[in-house]
Amino acid sequence: MGIFQEANENIQHYVLDVIYERRSGGFVPLVRALLRALSGLFELAVQIRLRCYKTGILKTKSLGCMIVSIGNITVGGTGKTPAVEVFARALQKEGRKVAVVSRGYRSSSRFTIKRFLKKLFFLLPKEKQVKVVSDGKKIFLNSSLAGDEPYMLAKKLPGVVVVVDKDRIKAGEYAIQEFGVDTIILDDGYQYLPLNPRFDVLLVDTTNPFGNSRLLPSGVLREPLVNLNRADLFLLTKSKPDNDLTELKSTIRQYNYRAEFIECQHRSIELVNITDNSVRELSFLKGKRIALVSGIADPTGFEKAIESFGPQVAAVHRFQDHHRFSEKEIQRILKDGNKKNIAAVVTTEKDAVRFPQLESTKGIPVFFLRVEMALISGENVFQDSISRLCFK
Secondary structure, eight states, X not given: OOHHHHHHHHHHHHHHXXXXXOOOSTTHHHHHHHHHHHHXXXXXXXXXXXXXXXXXXXXXXXXXXXXXXXXXXXXXXXXXXXXXXXHHHHHHHTTOOEEEEEOOTTOOOOOOHHHHHHHHTTOOOOOOSOEEEXXXXXXXXXXXXXXXXXXXXXXXXXXXXXXXXXXXXXXXXXXXXXXXXXXXXXXXXXXXXXXXXXXXXXXXXXXXXXXXXXXXXXXXXXXXXGGGGGOXXXXXXXXXXXXXXXXXXXXXXXXXXXXXXXXXXXXXXXXXXXXXXOEEOGGGGTTOEEEEEEXXXXXXXXXXXXXXXXXXXXXXXXXXXXXXXXXXXXXXXXXXXXXXXXXXXXXXXXXXXXXXXXXXXXXXXXXXXXXXXXXXXXXXXXXXXXXXXXXX
């Protein structure tokens, strides 16, 4: 990890500790007060922007096809990628020609010295060409160029076009013109207001729905809770069959009385070896000493899921969200694993696409946990939604 990257991660950890009141003393009260003041300004900007779209000061555009937006109102992992998979497969099954359009968070362009110098002096123009991650038949970009989520979706959704551009109107038009799609799924699209009309699916993490109910940067909300009123459907993620979500649903109903609820959970399926794609059953973990590695917004769900299969967790390595792992970092983790006599390293599927090509794993297998989204309740609501989207 480079010096600047390490400093950036340390700052992010510090700010999160301040937000969640895990730190006290020193400059913490001053930092907290500053963050809350900035949150007020951020909320004002968010609401002015929304008002501008509602009144027509800022224009919206229709692409002439079905648009499904899947997003959230908080930062961090609510399970958008598995939700996109579920909707894409269901729409594809009904005969729709589907494209996933993403902004490609932390995707990069190919490095050249000329490009670097232009970027340094702010001379780099906007990307003219939409990035095609997959045409539904072939994957053209790796995770570094495409972004983690678009690359994962391209691998897991054969027959679905995946394109990336910060201008998602341009990306959508490209997908329609070049690939003849009739349905576009906006990955993380709840805050992307220029495209209308559309069907808004909003994900809410039942384990931490709205954080401390404050907006960025003193909380995790991207918009005020009143903006829950835009959602057409709520996916309550990370639910459990015995969860009582009455209070959460009541809170949401204060702002949105019409959208229906679907409760869903992330179900662990199997372990996949990242070097040869061989598969192990989850029972493989029972009683074994393992190390956990993650670079996601909230790793607690992943860690608890692994712990439920009965391993002895000898080491936990947490990195910043979307961290791109180096060979040196992984080898250091494996070296530490040999000292602790671990039998395996386990990471998330999202992290696995950011692992380097490993020449050697020092005799320790490295697996990622494959998960899928499963509906606990609201199957009829989901099917009705898909039918409406397909004009049935």
